Amino acid sequence: xPLTVTDAVLDGAPVGVRxxxxxxxxxxxxxRPEPGDATLDANGLALTPPLVNGHTHAAMTLFRGWGxxxxxxxxLEQRIWPAEARLSGDDVYWGTRLACLEMIRSGTxxxxxxxxHQLDVARAVLDSGVRAxxxxxxxxxxxxxxxxxxxxxxxxxxxxxxxxxxVHGALTPHAHYSxxxxxxxxxxxxxxxxxxxxxxxxxxxxxxxxxCIDAHGCRPAHYLxxxxxxxxxxxxxxxxxxxxxxxxxxxxxxxxxxTNPVSNMKLAVGGAFRYPRARTAGVAVGLGTDGAxxxxxxxxxxxxxxxxxxxxxxxxxxxxxxxxxxxxxATGEHAPVLxxxxxxxxxxxxxxxxxxxxxxxxxxPLLESLVYATSSASVDTVVVDxxxxxxxxxxxxxxxxxxxxxxxxRRVCA
Amino acid sequence: xPLTVTDAVLDGAPVGVRxxxxxxxxxxxxxRPEPGDATLDANGLALTPPLVNGHTHAAMTLFRGWGxxxxxxxxLEQRIWPAEARLSGDDVYWGTRLACLEMIRSGTxxxxxxxxHQLDVARAVLDSGVRAxxxxxxxxxxxxxxxxxxxxxxxxxxxxxxxxxxVHGALTPHAHYSxxxxxxxxxxxxxxxxxxxxxxxxxxxxxxxxxCIDAHGCRPAHYLxxxxxxxxxxxxxxxxxxxxxxxxxxxxxxxxxxTNPVSNMKLAVGGAFRYPRARTAGVAVGLGTDGAxxxxxxxxxxxxxxxxxxxxxxxxxxxxxxxxxxxxxATGEHAPVLxxxxxxxxxxxxxxxxxxxxxxxxxxPLLESLVYATSSASVDTVVVDxxxxxxxxxxxxxxxxxxxxxxxxRRVCA
Numbered sequence: 001x002p003l004t005v006t007d008a009v010l011d012g013a014p015v016g017v018r019x020x021x022x023x024x025x026x027x028x029x030x031x032r033p034e035p036g037d038a039t040l041d042a043n044g045l046a047l048t049p050p051l052v053n054g055h056t057h058a059a060m061t062l063f064r065g066w067g068x069x070x071x072x073x074x075x076l077e078q079r080i081w082p083a084e085a086r087l088s089g090d091d092v093y094w095g096t097r098l099a100c101l102e103m104i105r106s107g108t109x110x111x112x113x114x115x116x117h118q119l120d121v122a123r124a125v126l127d128s129g130v131r132a133x134x135x136x137x138x139x140x141x142x143x144x145x146x147x148x149x150x151x152x153x154x155x156x157x158x159x160x161x162x163x164x165x166x167v168h169g170a171l172t173p174h175a176h177y178s179x180x181x182x183x184x185x186x187x188x189x190x191x192x193x194x195x196x197x198x199x200x201x202x203x204x205x206x207x208x209x210x211x212c213i214d215a216h217g218c219r220p221a222h223y224l225x226x227x228x229x230x231x232x233x234x235x236x237x238x239x240x241x242x243x244x245x246x247x248x249x250x251x252x253x254x255x256x257x258x259t260n261p262v263s264n265m266k267l268a269v270g271g272a273f274r275y276p277r278a279r280t281a282g283v284a285v286g287l288g289t290d291g292a293x294x295x296x297x298x299x300x301x302x303x304x305x306x307x308x309x310x311x312x313x314x315x316x317x318x319x320x321x322x323x324x325x326x327x328x329x330a331t332g333e334h335a336p337v338l339x340x341x342x343x344x345x346x347x348x349x350x351x352x353x354x355x356x357x358x359x360x361x362x363x364x365p366l367l368e369s370l371v372y373a374t375s376s377a378s379v380d381t382v383v384v385d386x387x388x389x390x391x392x393x394x395x396x397x398x399x400x401x402x403x404x405x406x407x408x409x410r411r412v413c414a
Numbered sequence: 415x416p417l418t419v420t421d422a423v424l425d426g427a428p429v430g431v432r433x434x435x436x437x438x439x440x441x442x443x444x445x446r447p448e449p450g451d452a453t454l455d456a457n458g459l460a461l462t463p464p465l466v467n468g469h470t471h472a473a474m475t476l477f478r479g480w481g482x483x484x485x486x487x488x489x490l491e492q493r494i495w496p497a498e499a500r501l502s503g504d505d506v507y508w509g510t511r512l513a514c515l516e517m518i519r520s521g522t523x524x525x526x527x528x529x530x531h532q533l534d535v536a537r538a539v540l541d542s543g544v545r546a547x548x549x550x551x552x553x554x555x556x557x558x559x560x561x562x563x564x565x566x567x568x569x570x571x572x573x574x575x576x577x578x579x580x581v582h583g584a585l586t587p588h589a590h591y592s593x594x595x596x597x598x599x600x601x602x603x604x605x606x607x608x609x610x611x612x613x614x615x616x617x618x619x620x621x622x623x624x625x626c627i628d629a630h631g632c633r634p635a636h637y638l639x640x641x642x643x644x645x646x647x648x649x650x651x652x653x654x655x656x657x658x659x660x661x662x663x664x665x666x667x668x669x670x671x672x673t674n675p676v677s678n679m680k681l682a683v684g685g686a687f688r689y690p691r692a693r694t695a696g697v698a699v700g701l702g703t704d705g706a707x708x709x710x711x712x713x714x715x716x717x718x719x720x721x722x723x724x725x726x727x728x729x730x731x732x733x734x735x736x737x738x739x740x741x742x743x744a745t746g747e748h749a750p751v752l753x754x755x756x757x758x759x760x761x762x763x764x765x766x767x768x769x770x771x772x773x774x775x776x777x778x779p780l781l782e783s784l785v786y787a788t789s790s791a792s793v794d795t796v797v798v799d800x801x802x803x804x805x806x807x808x809x810x811x812x813x814x815x816x817x818x819x820x821x822x823x824r825r826v827c828a
Contacts, residue, residue, distance in 0.1 A: 062777070063777070064774075064775075064777065064778055064783075064787055065775075065777060065778015065779060065782040065783055065786070065787065066777055066778055068736070068737055068778065068782045068786060069732060069733050069735075069736035069737060070732065070733065071731075071732060071733060072732065075732075098773060101773045102773050102774055105773065262723060264727070265723035265724065265726055265727040266722075266723055266726060266732065266786070267726075267732050268726040268727055268729065268730050268731050268732040268734070269730075270727075270730040272727075292787070295786070295787075296778075296782070296783075296786040296787040297774055297786065297787050297788075297789075299774075299789065302716065302789065306720060306723065308680075309676060309679035309680055309720065310679065310727075312679055312680060312681075312682040313678070313679040313682055313684075313686075313724075315682065316682050316683075316684040317485075317682050318483060318484065318485060318486065318489075318680065318681050318682040319483050319484065319485060320682070322482070322483040323482055323483065357816065359512060359515045359516050359519065359812065359815075359816055360478075360516055360711055360713075361478075361479075363476070363477070363478065363479060363480055363820070363823040363824060363827045364478055364479015364480055364482065364710075365479060368479040368482045368710070369478075369479055369710075372479070372482060372680070372709070372710040372711065373478055373479065373706070373709075373710040373711050374711075375711075375713065375716065375789040375790055375791060376789055376791075377789060377790075377791040398773065401773075402771065402773055406777070409777040410777060413777045
């Protein structure tokens with residue numbers, strides 16, 4: 001059934017939106033419901049595009065708060081890896097459902113995931129009503145938990161494709177240092193022939209850069225490029241330690257960097273993504289939360305502020321990343337491959353209705369309020385694919401999801 | 415009327431609290447209402463002490479979002495100072511009421527304020543039901559807006575003292591560089607004889623340190639000490655550029671530093687408060703939001719996370735400022751002068767009831783959820799002085815306060 005939203009506000013002016021078959025059929029001041037439409041009275045709420053979380057491990061909601069403030073390797077070896085070895089597909093399903101709840105509540109309706117049991121992740125995405133690009137990590141170092149095998153990846157992506165239009169597959173080699181060179185080459189080949197994205201970690205720690213130089217005689221971006229893994233299908237999480245030449249190469253190849261400022265600060269990787277330099281070079285940039293194990297929220301609206309703050313702090317310049325730029329990056333406007341789309345006829349019927357009368361909003365422009373002043377509690381309504389997922393902050397089935405996820409969490413964090 | 419809260423949870427165990435005449439009369443598993451008590455069923459919410467905002471300019475909610483992302487001096491000269499010159503006492507009253515709403519909503523019930531029209535600030539504090547230490551800035555540089563005169567300060571503090579027990583006066587010289595040496599000496603003298611605190615800015619920018627060395631031959635903390643302004647009554651906002659010797663001196667004198675990480679990052683002062691060094695030296699430390707002009711929220715629960723993140727990032731050590739330490743600092747546990755008190759018999763009946771069943775909370779300890787994972791939306795109920803200020807996130811009179819503040823904001827931001 002078509003859905004018509006009336007009495008919303010866009011850029012300060014009244015607006016209506018009509019969604020038909022999951023697509024925006026009409027948007028403008030004169031849009032009125034047609035006979036038989038479902039209707040939603042926005043009652044003056046602001047209409048905005050939704051957010052795109054460019055990098056996460058959604059089901060890690062199960063490990064949230066379990067081993068905070070530990071050094072990275074201790075956290076991984078003593079807490080996360082043993083717990084991940086105990087995960088069933090159902091655990092991952094409920095952990096991902098919980099993550100989807102939190103993302104919906106904070107305005108994110110599309111995310112890039114990398115986690116075990118990808119078919120269960122996909123089921124959770126579809127059942128939650130959101131969109132995602134998912135992939136099972138390929139991990140080949142000694143002692144690593146069992147990941148996907150690159151030679152099975154094509155089949156996995158085909159299976160994901162059959163599940164529904166809101167979920168897509170990506171090739172997800174964990175990182176250049178945790179997958180063999182021959183597997184990386186195979187992945188590059190599959191990506192090229194099947195035209196599927198590659199989502200991987202890159203340059204998160206300084207150690208990883210040095211190790212790459214020692215092992216391959218070049219820095220990580222050059223190594224990926226040599227293997228055919230740097231192109232417009234590449235989604236590179238972190239990129240903290242990329243130097244000028246690497247940033248220019250990435251821009252030239254059309255690859256995307258997803259920065260995860262909260263995770264980088266919480267794990268204390270020691271640097272900040274060199275966004276101003278990346279911007280000058282013309283790199284496509286998105287924003288991610290990373291997993292709830294290292295953030296610990298999946299609240300991109302909150303992380304937008306931290307992104308802007310960290311960049312201003314690092315540049316020693318308060319005009320670095322003004323509010324509108326942080327917002328554009330979080331909605332995917334600066335990185336087409338992430339799949340964020342503007343509001344417009346023929347675009348996916350995905351949008352938010354945001355409260356503008358909260359006590360945290362005063363005389364400034366809406367985007368400045370959203371980036372700097374309000375919390376995710378100002379997101380009132382979330383529509384994806386023309387379907388209302390949240391209304392007045394209520395999501396159907398929330399209590400069951402939380403109870404089942406908590407059950408799984410208690411079992412695996414033991 | 416006494417108030418008894420039943421069925422709350424403290425450290426995982428059931429607890430009740432009985433407040434009599436604004437003070438906790440009983441707290442423990444067996445507390446039951448007595449005949450004639452008002453009662454409040456916490457229904458399993460967690461009981462916690464409230465937060466203390468150690469540094470703000472509350473009425474700057476009126477300027478929120480007005481001139482974001484501008485360089486500091488341009489923001490002050492073109493936006494803030496002209497607007498402040500237009501402020502009436504009533505404007506400040508409504509701006510402060512709005513600030514109090516936001517602080518209550520995010521769990522802060524006591525704050526240290528520095529702003530014009532201190533009697534109107536005090537009225538707003540009292541009418542909002544919270545607690546504050548207020549003071550009118552003393553500003554003596556050429557072209558500055560009219561501040562308080564130090565010779566009137568004692569009288570001002572006496573007047574504030576007559577208004578009610580929830581508001582106290584402080585001497586608030588704006589900063590060592592914006593007040594004359596003789597005035598600073600007079601302020602030190604009044605503070606000593608009347609035993610009132612001095613709340614001032616210190617070492618926010620590197621420029622200020624160099625200027626102090628040029629003008630007085632020493633760094634700012636030494637200059638304050640020379641004037642008798644470094645003692646257990648001193649509340650020093652920022653402290654970003656303090657060196658080891660200054661931190662040791664401040665610790666020795668028993669003065670308190672209030673760090674404002676979000677403001678420092680947003681204004682890009684270029685450094686971070688050297689908390690690990692201050693901690694080793696034994697400095698008393700509190701947390702502040704600074705004004706809504708440079709944050710732009712007054713949400714200490716959110717800023718706790720940024721404080722921990724910035725310290726981990728700066729130290730390149732994820733174990734720096736673990737969650738419980740960030741929480742203790744934000745509740746004033748590490749800085750007695752700020753006035754935060756633990757929960758206990760004979761203590762002020764000030765506390766929060768916090769939701770623990772939100773989707774953002776999973777298997778970790780409550781404090782880790784509060785610091786890293788949840789937003790202020792998890793604060794359900796706020797009690798101050800034995801009086802319920804917020805219940806299920808509803809605050810009496812909220813709509814009027816917002817409307818009046820917005821009116822004032824639109825008029826002054828012109």
